[in-house]
Amino acid sequence: MRNVVLYVNVLIRIGVAGLIWIAGTSCAPRMIEMEGHRVFNPEYIWYLESENRDRWQKPDKVIEALQISEGTVIADIGAGGGYFTERFSNQVGKRGHVYAVDVQDVMIGLLKERVKNRKLENVTVIKGKFGTPMLPCHAIDIAFFSSVYKEIDDRIRYMKEVRRCLKPGGQVAIIEFYKDRGLVGPELADRLSESEVIDEMRSAGFILIRQFDFLPKEYFLLFRVADAS
Numbered sequence: 001m002r003n004v005v006l007y008v009n010v011l012i013r014i015g016v017a018g019l020i021w022i023a024g025t026s027c028a029p030r031m032i033e034m035e036g037h038r039v040f041n042p043e044y045i046w047y048l049e050s051e052n053r054d055r056w057q058k059p060d061k062v063i064e065a066l067q068i069s070e071g072t073v074i075a076d077i078g079a080g081g082g083y084f085t086e087r088f089s090n091q092v093g094k095r096g097h098v099y100a101v102d103v104q105d106v107m108i109g110l111l112k113e114r115v116k117n118r119k120l121e122n123v124t125v126i127k128g129k130f131g132t133p134m135l136p137c138h139a140i141d142i143a144f145f146s147s148v149y150k151e152i153d154d155r156i157r158y159m160k161e162v163r164r165c166l167k168p169g170g171q172v173a174i175i176e177f178y179k180d181r182g183l184v185g186p187e188l189a190d191r192l193s194e195s196e197v198i199d200e201m202r203s204a205g206f207i208l209i210r211q212f213d214f215l216p217k218e219y220f221l222l223f224r225v226a227d228a229s
Helices: 002-026 042-048 051-057 059-066 083-092 105-117 155-165 194-203
Strands: 031-034 037-040 073-077 097-102 123-127 140-146 166-177 206-212 218-225
Touching: 042 051, 042 105, 051 059, 059 083, 059 166, 059 218, 073 083, 083 097, 083 105, 083 140, 097 105, 105 123, 140 155, 155 166, 155 194, 166 194, 194 206, 194 218
Parallel strands: 073 097, 073 140, 097 123, 140 166
Antiparallel strands: 031 037, 166 218, 206 218
8 A cells, every 4th residue: 555655646746747847848938028128027026036046046145245235335237026125225224225227117116015015215216228227327336237137238338337327446246147057047048158248348348356156057247347446
């Protein structure tokens, strides 16, 4: 009898695994077209907020690596539902500020709801444009992009806009998925290599100052303006 129960359990697990695989192969695309631009599909916002993300995104270690402290002004560009925005808000405190930027109305709605419900008084939600984040000039200590940089069309021009928003000594942090590490994240064809990002940022007037390797699925690059002392 025990062997029969074990056999049935195995069949159930195989069946569930098969259903998951079938669902995964027929699910909605992870990026969609919006006004002629490819953007993150908001149908997957549930995954961005899942506990599973904490395990591979390691947000606490990301914040530690960026040395974000009370008083820091950070722009979370492509903030989505506010996964990092809320954490930044708690870290920078009352003397700091977070600008949460997104181009999708659905994300702007989610961000505003999160700011209201969690009482994040040091967060400003901004509806960005595809060509500019609509941030104030010379106001930002860190411009942060988590799996967003690849969605920018004219990236060099856009990052020059970001450069104008930075304070003297300001930095840009870019996290993107490796091209060859698993299926979690954007479709493989949408991913960029580290060298592509570094070359484009150099053309936009930035130099690479740090590379962090503690994220299992993503590379993590930190830049500053090239002519900064």
